[in-house]
Amino acid sequence: MILEVAGLQIDYATRAGTVHAVDGASFSVPEGRIVGLVGESGCGKTTAVRAIMGVLAENGRRAGGRVAFKGQPIDETTTRRHLWRDIAYVPQSAMSSLDPVYTVGSQLVEVMTRRGAFSRSAARARAVELFELVGLSESRLADYPHQFSGGMRQRAAIAMALALHPSLVLADEPVTALDVIVQRQILDMLRGLQQRLKLSMVLVTHDISVVAYLCDEVVVMYAGQVIESGPVREVLARPRHPYTMGLRNAFPDLLSDALELVPIEGSPPDLAQPPPGCRFAPRCPFAMVTCRAMPALIADSRAEGHVSACLRDGEVEQLRPLALDPVTWQRSSSYAAS
Amino acid sequence: MAERAESALPAAPASSFWPVLRRMAAMPLRDPFAFTGLVIYLFFVLVALFADQLATTDPMEILFTKAGKVAANTAPGAEFWLGTTNLGRDIYAQLVHGTRSALAVGLSAAVIVATVGTVVGLVSGYFGGAADAILMRIADMALSLPFLPFVIVLTGFLGASTSNIVLAVALLLWPNSARVIRSQVLTLRERAYVEAARVTGASASRILFVHIAPNILPLSFVYAAIAIGWAIITEASVSFLGFGDPDNVSWGMMLQDAFASQALSRGQYAWFVPPGICIILVVVAGFFISRGYEEVFMPRLRGR
Amino acid sequence: MRLILERFFHNALALLAVITILFFMFRLMPGSPLAAFINENLNADQQQAMLEQFGLDRPLWQQYFIYLGNLARGEFGLSFFQRRPVTTILLEVLPNSLILTLSSLIVAYIFGVLAGAWLAWKRGSWVERAAVPAVLATRAAPEFWIGMVLLALLSFNVGWFPSGGASSPGLAYSNNWERIFSLDYLHHLALPVLTLALYLQGLPLLLMRSNMLEVMHEEFVTMARMKGFSEWRIVLHHAARNALLPVVTAFALGVGLSMGGNVVVETVFSWPGIGRMLVQAVSVHDYPLAQGAFLMIAMVLALMNFVADLLYMVLDPRVSHGRAG
Numbered sequence: 001m002i003l004e005v006a007g008l009q010i011d012y013a014t015r016a017g018t019v020h021a022v023d024g025a026s027f028s029v030p031e032g033r034i035v036g037l038v039g040e041s042g043c044g045k046t047t048a049v050r051a052i053m054g055v056l057a058e059n060g061r062r063a064g065g066r067v068a069f070k071g072q073p074i075d076e077t078t079t080r081r082h083l084w085r086d087i088a089y090v091p092q093s094a095m096s097s098l099d100p101v102y103t104v105g106s107q108l109v110e111v112m113t114r115r116g117a118f119s120r121s122a123a124r125a126r127a128v129e130l131f132e133l134v135g136l137s138e139s140r141l142a143d144y145p146h147q148f149s150g151g152m153r154q155r156a157a158i159a160m161a162l163a164l165h166p167s168l169v170l171a172d173e174p175v176t177a178l179d180v181i182v183q184r185q186i187l188d189m190l191r192g193l194q195q196r197l198k199l200s201m202v203l204v205t206h207d208i209s210v211v212a213y214l215c216d217e218v219v220v221m222y223a224g225q226v227i228e229s230g231p232v233r234e235v236l237a238r239p240r241h242p243y244t245m246g247l248r249n250a251f252p253d254l255l256s257d258a259l260e261l262v263p264i265e266g267s268p269p270d271l272a273q274p275p276p277g278c279r280f281a282p283r284c285p286f287a288m289v290t291c292r293a294m295p296a297l298i299a300d301s302r303a304e305g306h307v308s309a310c311l312r313d314g315e316v317e318q319l320r321p322l323a324l325d326p327v328t329w330q331r332s333s334s335y336a337a338s
Numbered sequence: 339m340a341e342r343a344e345s346a347l348p349a350a351p352a353s354s355f356w357p358v359l360r361r362m363a364a365m366p367l368r369d370p371f372a373f374t375g376l377v378i379y380l381f382f383v384l385v386a387l388f389a390d391q392l393a394t395t396d397p398m399e400i401l402f403t404k405a406g407k408v409a410a411n412t413a414p415g416a417e418f419w420l421g422t423t424n425l426g427r428d429i430y431a432q433l434v435h436g437t438r439s440a441l442a443v444g445l446s447a448a449v450i451v452a453t454v455g456t457v458v459g460l461v462s463g464y465f466g467g468a469a470d471a472i473l474m475r476i477a478d479m480a481l482s483l484p485f486l487p488f489v490i491v492l493t494g495f496l497g498a499s500t501s502n503i504v505l506a507v508a509l510l511l512w513p514n515s516a517r518v519i520r521s522q523v524l525t526l527r528e529r530a531y532v533e534a535a536r537v538t539g540a541s542a543s544r545i546l547f548v549h550i551a552p553n554i555l556p557l558s559f560v561y562a563a564i565a566i567g568w569a570i571i572t573e574a575s576v577s578f579l580g581f582g583d584p585d586n587v588s589w590g591m592m593l594q595d596a597f598a599s600q601a602l603s604r605g606q607y608a609w610f611v612p613p614g615i616c617i618i619l620v621v622v623a624g625f626f627i628s629r630g631y632e633e634v635f636m637p638r639l640r641g642r
Numbered sequence: 643m644r645l646i647l648e649r650f651f652h653n654a655l656a657l658l659a660v661i662t663i664l665f666f667m668f669r670l671m672p673g674s675p676l677a678a679f680i681n682e683n684l685n686a687d688q689q690q691a692m693l694e695q696f697g698l699d700r701p702l703w704q705q706y707f708i709y710l711g712n713l714a715r716g717e718f719g720l721s722f723f724q725r726r727p728v729t730t731i732l733l734e735v736l737p738n739s740l741i742l743t744l745s746s747l748i749v750a751y752i753f754g755v756l757a758g759a760w761l762a763w764k765r766g767s768w769v770e771r772a773a774v775p776a777v778l779a780t781r782a783a784p785e786f787w788i789g790m791v792l793l794a795l796l797s798f799n800v801g802w803f804p805s806g807g808a809s810s811p812g813l814a815y816s817n818n819w820e821r822i823f824s825l826d827y828l829h830h831l832a833l834p835v836l837t838l839a840l841y842l843q844g845l846p847l848l849l850m851r852s853n854m855l856e857v858m859h860e861e862f863v864t865m866a867r868m869k870g871f872s873e874w875r876i877v878l879h880h881a882a883r884n885a886l887l888p889v890v891t892a893f894a895l896g897v898g899l900s901m902g903g904n905v906v907v908e909t910v911f912s913w914p915g916i917g918r919m920l921v922q923a924v925s926v927h928d929y930p931l932a933q934g935a936f937l938m939i940a941m942v943l944a945l946m947n948f949v950a951d952l953l954y955m956v957l958d959p960r961v962s963h964g965r966a967g
Contacts, residue, residue, distance in 0.1 A: 053868045083870030096861035099880050101887075101959055111869050144959040371775065482656035482947070483663070484902030484939045487920055491667070491936055494924035571784050575906045578786055579921050593787060597910070602794040603805070610794075614787035621782035622775070 001071075002168055002200045003029040003052070008065035010044070010051050017272040021047045023224040024065070029168070029217075034194060034201040036215035036232065038208055038247070042268055044224040045204045046092075049170045053089050054079040069168070084115050088161035092173035094153035098145040104156050105141030108163060116164045130159040134189065151182040158190070162197070172204045187214050208247055212236055220244050223268050223279040230306030240308035240316045242284045245323035264329060278311070285328045286312055286319055358552040362559065365634050372630025375563075375623035382620060386437040393434035397587045401426045414608045421608045424599040432592050433612050439588035440570050440620060443504055447569030450508035451515060452562035456554060458512065459519025464527060464546055470520075477513035485510050489572055493581045500583050503576055507569045515561035519554055526550050556631045563628040567621035574617055589613035645961070649951040657944035661937065665709055668933055669702070678929050681722040688720055695719075718937070719930035721923075728934035732916065736938065738808055739908070739915035741822065743900045745831065746838030751893050754843040758850030759882060765855065774848070781844035786906035789837040793910065796833060803833045806912035834911045838904070842896065846889050853885035860884075887957055891950045898946030901939050 010022040022044040029035045037045045050056065052067055054076050067074050069082055079087075091097040098107060105127055112123035128138050134155040140148070148156060154174060161169055174190070175183040191214055194201055203215055211218050211232060219229040220241065228241040239245045246264040266283040269275050277294050281287040291311055312319065322328045366372040385392060395401070401409045401422060408426040412418055420429035458477070462470040489506040496502050526532060527550070535545050570589075576582055577590030578597065596602070596610040668678040679692045693699060695717065697708040712718070718728035757773075764770045780788075797805045804810065808830050809821065821827055857863060858881055866876045905917030912918070920935035922928075955961045 050868075055864055055867050080870055083868060085870075089865070089868045091861065091865060093861065097865045099862045099866075099884070101883055114875070115870050144963050146960045147963060478652075478656055479659040479663070482653075482660050482940070482944060484936070484943050485899075486905050487902045487917070487936050487939050490905065490921060490924055491932065494932070495667075495927075567782065571782075574784050575786060578784075578906060579909055580925060593784075593790065597790060602790060603798045605794060605799060607794065610787070610790055614783060614791070617784055617787070618779055618782045622779050625778045625782060626775075 001028045002031045002069065003202070004066075004068040004071075005048070005052070006066045006068075008048055008051065008067065009063040010047050010056065011061055011063040012057065013059045013061075014272070019272045020063075020224055020274060021060070021271055022051070023271075023274065025221065025224070025226045026065075027219040027226055027229055029200050029202055031167075031200050032198055033216040034191075034203055034214055036211035036218040037202055037204045037221065038206065038211050038218060039221035040206055040268065042271075043221045044271075045221050046172055048221075049089075049172055049202060049204050052079075052170065053083065053087065084111060084161075084166065085164045086166050087168045087170065088164070088166040090154075090157050090161045090169060090171040090174045093177055094148075094157035095145060095150075097157060098153075098160075100145055103142050103144055104148070105143075108141070108160060111160065111163050126163070127159075130162060131156075133162065133193065134159045150178050151186065154178065154182075154186055155189070158186075158193070162193070165197075166199070168200045168202070170202045170204070173206070174203070175210065176205065176207065183210075190214065208236070220247070223274065224271055225279065225309070227280065227310070228306075228308040234306045238306075238316075239320070239323075240306065240313055241280075241310045242286050242319065242323065243280045244308075245320060246329065249324070249326075249329075278309075285322075288312070355552050355555070358555055361634070362556055362631070365630050366627075369626075369630040369633070371626040375626035375630070378619050378623035379627075382437050382441060382616075385434060386441050389434050389438055393428070393431035395428040395431040397427060397431040397435045399427065401428060411604065411606065420612060421606065423595060423609065424601070429592070429609050429612075432587050433589070433616065435587045436589040436592060436613065437616070439500065439586050440573070440616070443500060443573045443588075444566035444570045444620065447504050447507045447511070448562040448565040450504070451511045451565040452558045454508065454512040455515030455561055456519055456551075456558045458516040460523055460546055460551065460554065462516065463520035463523025464542070464550065473516070474520075477516055480510055480513045483510060486572065486575060489576055490579060490581060493576055498581050498583050500573070500586055500588075503573050503582070504569065507565075507572050511565050511568060515558065515565075518561070519557050522554060522557060523550055526553055556634070560628040560631045563624040563631075567624035570617060570620055574613075589617055645955060646952065649948060649955075653944045653948040653951070656947070657941065660940045660944070661710070661713065662706075664933060664937060664940075665706060668929060678933070679719045681929075683722045684720060684725060688725065692719060713937070718934035721931040722928045723926060724928075724931070728930050731919070731931065732934050732938050735914050735916055735919050737822065738913060739901060739904060739917060742831065742834055742838070742908070742913060742915060743897055743904060746835045746842060747893060747896050747900060749835060749839040750842035751846045751889070751896075753839070754846030755850045755886070755889060757843070758847040758852075759854055759877070759885070761847070762851045762854035762858070763877070774851075777844045777847055780840060783841065784906070785837065785841045785903065786910045788840055789834070789907050789910035792833055792837055792840075804830050806830075808914050830911075830913075834907055834913050837910075838900070838907055842900070845892060845896070849892060850885060850889055853888060854881055857881045857884045887954070890957060891954045894946050894950035894953050898943035898950075901942045 005028065006026050008022050008025045009020065012019040012021055025044065025048055027035070027037070037049065039045050047056075047060075051060075051062060052074075054074075056062070056076075062075065069087065072078075074082060098104060102110075105124075108127040108130065109120065109123040112118040112126060113120060116123075118126065127141055131138060131141060136152060136155050136159065140152070140156075145153065145156075154177075158174070161171075171190070175186050178186065187210065190201070190203075193199065203210070205211060215232045217230065218232045218235050220227055220235070220243065222243050228235060228239065228244050235244060236248060239248060243264075264283055269279055269282065275282060275292070277290075277292040278284070278287070281291040284291070288311070294311065308316075310316075366376050403409045409418075409422050410424050410426045412422045414421045418428055418430060420433065422428060423432075458473050462473045488510060489503065492506045493499075493502050532545060532549055535549055540548075573582065573588060574590030574593065577588055578594045580594060582588065582591055582594065584591075590613075592613045593610055596606065601609045676693075676698050679696050679698060680689050684692070695708075696712060696719065697705050700708070716729050718732070720726065721728050721731055724731060761770050761773055793805060797803045808827060809824075810826055810830075858877075863876060863881055866880055901916070904915060905921060907913070908915045908918040909921055916935050916938055920932060920939070923931035923935055
């Protein structure tokens with residue numbers, strides 16, 4: 001495993017109280033594989049990934065858990081020597097992630113000369129190589145970030161991430177801001193690069209079709225917790241957690257015919273005061289009394305295979321067909337009223 | 339993107355004046371600086387109202403010692419708390435009565451600036467077109483006039499009166515507020531609820547007064563608070579240069595008097611320091627209050 | 643580039659508006675229409691010359707264009723009391739004002755930028771909480787009052803600095819440059835510059851602090867952290883470079899605004915500059931001199947506004963390099 005996250009907890013101190021943005025997330029990334037980290041906005045996936053990079057807002061702190069890179073634990077202090085050299089980051093919106101007053105080329109050279117052992121001329125040569133790798137022309141190196149189109153900016157961001165030959169790339173919604181055709185191009189490019197360079201990747205997204213298209217494994221997060229994980233085909237074909245079942249309904253699958261869109265009623269809980277027990281219970285059509293009372297099972301994906309944090313895991317074969325029927329989701333859970 | 343995990347508070351559009359007025363009244367309670375500013379204002383208002391009781395001497399009266407000589411340049415003491423000028427006038431009395439002039443100038447300028455700026459901003463922003471173009475050209479012209487020189491020239495030739503000074507200040511200060519209010523109106527104009535009101539046939543004046551104006555009100559206050567300070571400083575500067583109203587006891591006149599009668603070389607700090615301190619207090623109070631409203635009604639993503 | 647021309651015309655038109663306003667103001671205020679340029683102080687020949695030069699017997703609209711033509715050639719008329727061309731008088735005192743303005747602004751901005759950046763770095767500490775109101779207080783004090791206090795304390799009291807003027811009496815210089823760079827001049831310059839700098843530093847300080855705070859929250863700063871850059875590199879090379887942009891523009895604007903505002907400081911220190919000249923001219927109703935001084939200040943203002951626009955265009959790549967694709 002190139003990356004292991006165990007019981008990660010990230011808290012934010014706000015005026016409304018402490019928000020537990022990530023509350024016990026565990027997952028791991030096997031070497032050379034692409035792991036999709038999927039969930040709706042606010043579920044904590046971006047927070048978790050940025051915390052791994054050692055970057056948290058001023059009012060945030062890591063409150064618990066363990067992160068290990070190639071077996072070595074990393075935290076805010078020890079992570080620095082790995083930054084960009086071993087673990088790199090591709091941001092969601094490359095526009096604001098590049099300094100507007102310097103050319104893109106000079107920023108590439110900057111990271112190579114300051115964080116890598118490159119000389120200026122070597123760095124410039126490699127910058128040309130990197131741009132070639134991502135399909136950008138060399139002349140673009142002299143341009144400023146605002147002169148790039150959306151798709152081109154993402155390519156530049158990817159080039160930037162690969163500058164120091166990292167072994168792990170954390171991509172945070174890399175294609176969300178792009179239109180569908182460009183999305184496909186970038187995703188194909190990512191897959192190609194990953195295979196050529198033997199990269200390990202974590203792909204954070206809220207779009208399950210992206211996960212289906214690109215990832216080998218998938219980790220599903222809800223309300224700051226990991227609720228299901230496993231090989232992508234397995235989890236998507238035979239989901240075991242009601243939330244994943246609902247998610248799958250909400251996105252037209254890239255591979256099969258578009259299903260009827262079935263939204264999940266309601267919204268995620270307030271993370272300053274999370275409900276007791278399973279956090280999905282208020283919206284879950286299969287919730288029982290015990291779901292609310294017992295502390296939730298946290299899926300531990302360090303175990304091999306396909307795991308889920310649902311008390312009714314044993315009944316999935318019966319529940320799955322029900323989840324495909326829109327009527328199930330319209331009827332609010334008997335225990336949803338609070 | 340600033341990463342603060344606070345629950346986003348969408349600014350609820352005010353559709354009537356009362357909620358906005360309530361929020362405006364509540365702001366100082368949460369902002370200690372704005373609260374201090376309000377206290378300072380209140381203090382000076384009270385001083386102005388009770389000037390006659392607080393300082394029983396006539397500020398312009400030449401006072402004499404028991405021996406019959408002019409009580410010139412007496413040091414601060416029990417009888418004259420801040421001493422006397424070189425013509426034997428009670429400095430403390432001048433300071434206290436000067437408050438009236440300062441507040442009169444400040445408030446009248448603030449009212450004019452806020453009114454003109456708001457009306458121009460509303461009309462310009464909402465109706466656009468020719469009115470907008472003309473008004474903004476006029477605003478540009480007003481902004482390209484050097485401020486103090488213009489006031490000097492105006493009072494120098496039109497005559498030294500407080501109302502001339504207020505007029506000149508107001509003429510030159512309204513463009514700033516008008517511009518900012520105009521851009522705020524432009525933003526509000528595109529908001530959904532204004533569209534909805536337009537579609538359901540509400541008249542322009544109704545939209546302006548019921549939907550847009552309440553959201554503009556805090557901005558008007560911001561600029562009014564700033565204008566008070568500017569007007570007072572300008573009046574002081576103009577008086578200091580000798581173009582002020584000679585019959586009017588003001589802090590600026592005190593400073594001019596002190597300077598002209600060599601109070602500096604005599605080290606009569608009690609004469610020229612207090613008026614300056616008073617000016618600083620009033621202007622700073624204006625800053626604090628305007629900052630308070632700015633933070634609440636145009637919040638920036640980062641905290642302070 | 644089209645933008646440059648656009649800004650040039652915008653500022654030129656603003657200046658033209660000021661000139662026009664001035665033209666009508668001085669026609670309307672004094673007694674007779676001739677009084678703007680002619681006065682019994684001038685001898686008969688001079689009066690006749692002014693009459694012809696400014697076309698004072700022609701209809702008003704003709705006078706306006708003659709006036710503009712004269713301005714373009716630098717003809718402002720004759721000073722009533724000095725009986726010399728206004729232009730000559732103004733050019734004598736202009737350097738003093740320029741030096742005062744530029745020196746104080748440079749001192750104020752260097753201090754303000756450094757202090758503002760430092761305060762941004764110290765965000766949340768008691769230092770920052772105390773400093774911001776203190777800086778606001780400096781902006782709340784009338785410039786001339788600061789000058790008065792400094793004059794009383796540092797000149798009259800301890801005698802470290804002269805009490806006014808730009809040079810000690812009795813000194814002679816071979817040329818202007820020598821005078822300006824002499825120690826005596828600098829000695830006289832010190833207090834006025836200190837006064838102005840104290841007053842002016844508030845703006846760049848608060849602006850820089852505010853910009854730094856905003857920039858430090860931008861995504862590219864977070865990215866720089868993720869790349870593992872040192873805090874120094876992030877603050878200086880990335881954050882400050884972005885935060886400085888508005889400050890540089892403000893500096894240019896400040897030069898223009900200061901020329902007008904220096905009036906009071908020049909009076910306190912008897913500094914022989916344009917502002918003081920304006921005040922004196924207005925007090926004695928020397929209309930041509932007053933007009934000329936006012937116009938010169940307005941011209942510097944318009945010019946610096948234009949320079950500020952240019953600076954902004956040059957320094958921000960988002961403006962200088964338009965969208966290419």
